[in-house]
Amino acid sequence: MGDGEPLVRWAWIGRNWPSIQQLLVDHVIMALLPVLLGLLIALPLGLASARWRVLYQPTVGLMNVVYSLPSLAVFIVLIPVTGLAERATVIIPLTFYSLAVLIPAVVDGLEAVPDHVRQSAVAMGFGPMRRLLQVDLPIAVPVVLAGLRVATVSSISLVSVGALIGRGGLGYLFIDGWQRQFYTPIVVGIVLVVALAVLADGLLVLAQRLLTPWARARRAA
């Protein structure tokens, strides 16, 4: 362009703030719901794969395949089933991407539990269920949360591709800016998506600190 158009026209942002806010809310829902669903599904599947080792290789292999599918391609294949410009068309594939990250994370996290800790729990009379909830899962938290961070950040970034099929939250700003050859919406979109990702990532780091108080105690000692 090179016509002296500034990268950001602040007045445009002020005028369009209400609609930007709406896109933001839509974006957050479409990005976080898949991660939440993914976690709810990955926990039992991960537990099963950690318990029955035969399941592990096929599960991880399948998840690798799922993860390599381009998001735009999957959105489009789903359109006949879930409809154009529907939230579900974006949410369903993103749930699978989350699963692809979270299932290995849950399995690796459970495997990180040291054998002597597990044996101590058994020796102290913990049943299988109580051991899982009070010993195994808390120790797995750091690895699971690391996976959760990756899943959340990529989910937030991927939602915007949905704009090409009519439902992409803040991604709409990219289409709008391109069609009008106008930088401001594009810059606003990129900044908000990255800010959202950084914020979510920060909250997860905070959650990790709260959930694993022993890690801090050890570092201080």
Place this chain on the structure above:
Amino acid sequence: MNWLIDFFGNPANWSGPGGIPARLLEHVEFSLVALILSMIIAIPLGLLIGHTGRGAVLVVVTANAARALPTLGLVVLIVLLVGVGTTWPVLIPLVALAIPPILVNTYEGIRGVDEDLRDAAYGMGLRGGQVLMKVLVPVALPLILLGLRVAAIQVVATATVAAYVGLGGLGRYIIDGLATKDFPSTIGGAVLVAVLALIVQLAFSLLQRVMVSPGVSRRAAKAR
């Protein structure tokens, strides 16, 4: 299913500049050029940072932020800024997206090599450069290849999105099909891209089997 038959059964889709072979070739060409450019930038840089340990914090922070960058926004903004017309501006976002995974994995691969192994190599009289090329790189190869695989898959997927701003390749079927409500073309294009991504994934598994020294891969398998 009928849509797929419509698309793949149409002889017009198999010849000429808009035909599947030509589009596929374009897609592979863009992706390959972008990947090679990012390798030329990211691998030496990753080796250097991993070997010397300088600038590591910067790499990790930048790469984490880069993961959050929305592909579509980046493509649209860069092409608007640089101008449309030629194809090379579209390569910039592809390269920008491929660099972080290659850089981080190369760096972490080199960094993660056992201290004892490094010491042993120096003890045997190898110089800095020799240690890097003869010991560190072979041991780090599984991680470096993983970074390349992630980058390659991302580039193939992003090249699809880049059709929106005028890049050729398989994305054309998807974007043009959406614009003209031609669903057979859209779905056909999506299936082709997905198949291409799977082939890339498979190619890298084979590459890993061929390139990584058996001693290293046994250890890597155990560590996973």
